[in-house]
Amino acid sequence: MIRIAVAHIWVHDQQEALDFYTKKLGMEVRADVSFPEMGEFRWLTVAPPGQEDVEIVLMPIPGPPVMDAETAEQVRTVMAKGFAGTVFLATDDCQKSYEELKARGVEFTEAPEQRPYGIDSGFRDPSGNSIRLTQVLDVPVG
Amino acid sequence: MTAVPPARHLLRAKDLADAHYAESIGVADMARAARLSQAHFSREFKRTFGESPHQYLLTRRLERAAALLRTTDWSVADVCVAVGLSSIGSFTTSFGRMFGKSPTAYRASFPPAAAWAMVPACITRVYGRPKHRTFREDSEKSAS
Numbered sequence: 001m002i003r004i005a006v007a008h009i010w011v012h013d014q015q016e017a018l019d020f021y022t023k024k025l026g027m028e029v030r031a032d033v034s035f036p037e038m039g040e041f042r043w044l045t046v047a048p049p050g051q052e053d054v055e056i057v058l059m060p061i062p063g064p065p066v067m068d069a070e071t072a073e074q075v076r077t078v079m080a081k082g083f084a085g086t087v088f089l090a091t092d093d094c095q096k097s098y099e100e101l102k103a104r105g106v107e108f109t110e111a112p113e114q115r116p117y118g119i120d121s122g123f124r125d126p127s128g129n130s131i132r133l134t135q136v137l138d139v140p141v142g
Numbered sequence: 143m144t145a146v147p148p149a150r151h152l153l154r155a156k157d158l159a160d161a162h163y164a165e166s167i168g169v170a171d172m173a174r175a176a177r178l179s180q181a182h183f184s185r186e187f188k189r190t191f192g193e194s195p196h197q198y199l200l201t202r203r204l205e206r207a208a209a210l211l212r213t214t215d216w217s218v219a220d221v222c223v224a225v226g227l228s229s230i231g232s233f234t235t236s237f238g239r240m241f242g243k244s245p246t247a248y249r250a251s252f253p254p255a256a257a258w259a260m261v262p263a264c265i266t267r268v269y270g271r272p273k274h275r276t277f278r279e280d281s282e283k284s285a286s
Contacts, residue, residue, distance in 0.1 A: 012146065080149035081190060082156070086264065109157040113263065120263045124157065128150050132264055 006045065008057035009087060010079050011127045014044055017058040020126050021046045024104045030055045048089075056087065079128050086130040094119040094135035101133070151176045152190050155183065159199045160267070163206055164226045169195045197274040203227060204240050205271040211249040218245045240272035 011017035021027045027046040034042045041062075045055040061072050061079075078084050091097040094112045098121050102108060110122040118137040124130055155172035162171075172195045173183035187195045203225040210221045222233040237245050 012150075076147050077149055080147035080153060082153045088262075107157075109161045110263070111161075115263050117262065122264060124153070128153050130264065132262065134262070 004054060006055045006057055008059040009125075009127075009129050010061055010075055010084055011058045011125070011129075012061065012076060012079065013126070014042055014058055014060050016126045018044060018046070021056070021058065024101065024106050026100075026104075027056075082124065082128045082130060084127075084129055086132060088132045088134065091133055091135050094121055094133060097133055148186070149190050151178070152183075152187050155187060155195060156191065156198060159195070159202050162226075163199065163202050164224060166226055166228070167199070169199065172199065193274060200236060201240065201271045201274055204237055205267060207233070207237060207245070208241060208248065208270060208272070209266065211245055212252045221245065239275050239277070 018029070018032075022029060026049070028049050029045070030047050031043055031045040034040050042060065044058045046058060047055045061067070061075050063069060063072055067075070075084070098108065098112050101123070106123050108121055108123045110120070112119045112121040112135075116137075117134075119135040121133045122130060123133070155176040158167065158172055158175040169184065170180055172187075173180040176183050176187070178186065184195055187198070191198065193201075207221050207225045207227075210216060210224060211218075214221075216224065218234070219230050222228075222230050227233045234245060237248070241248050243251070
């Protein structure tokens, strides 16, 4: 069986992203390894406590020779413009999670709102990545 | 710490419009969120996102108004106020220009079931925002 194990998002500053995802979102560090032989590349992953089988890589935007300077600048710009992708998080209680995250300084771009599929809200990480926080409606199967 | 790309500040202004469209905010508030002077801000916003901040804020409000018309039974006046606009006349005119029909006719054209498709809000907000249209385009159309 094929499972999703790890997915990456670009971040413009790994340390800032780490603080955000751990201190504000409450995720835990799963891997934090630097490789001197790879120009100090830092493999940094986080995940929600209790969800063992999936991780998010907080991926720095590389420079040459991995990525040419022009492409790196384009990725940085696309990310800063908010178009580099979205992480969809699920919660059992959107309003409660919203209050908790807001108290920790997360600035929401959308407060929880009732939608046909549940209660949905949204915010951004410091790099500009869009993050959704959704309480998905229980839909009976069949 | 790595320097934040300039577009990140402009995104804060866009986010402000998305988060606070229901309040009486304007381009000046968006410029403040980006920490730029208003003239410089408007130029940079348009260069970065391809439309003026005024257009973005107006079409965001109209997208939200359209959603409320589809999913609630609120009066047109209530919908207008709920998206941060105070003049019902301007609202009706702008809405008609962007969506090609009056708010009432727009609402009537949607069967209630269409509002309950399981499409995430972030998708409907992005794809539902109308293309900005001006009176100039109307006169160009009638001239051609």
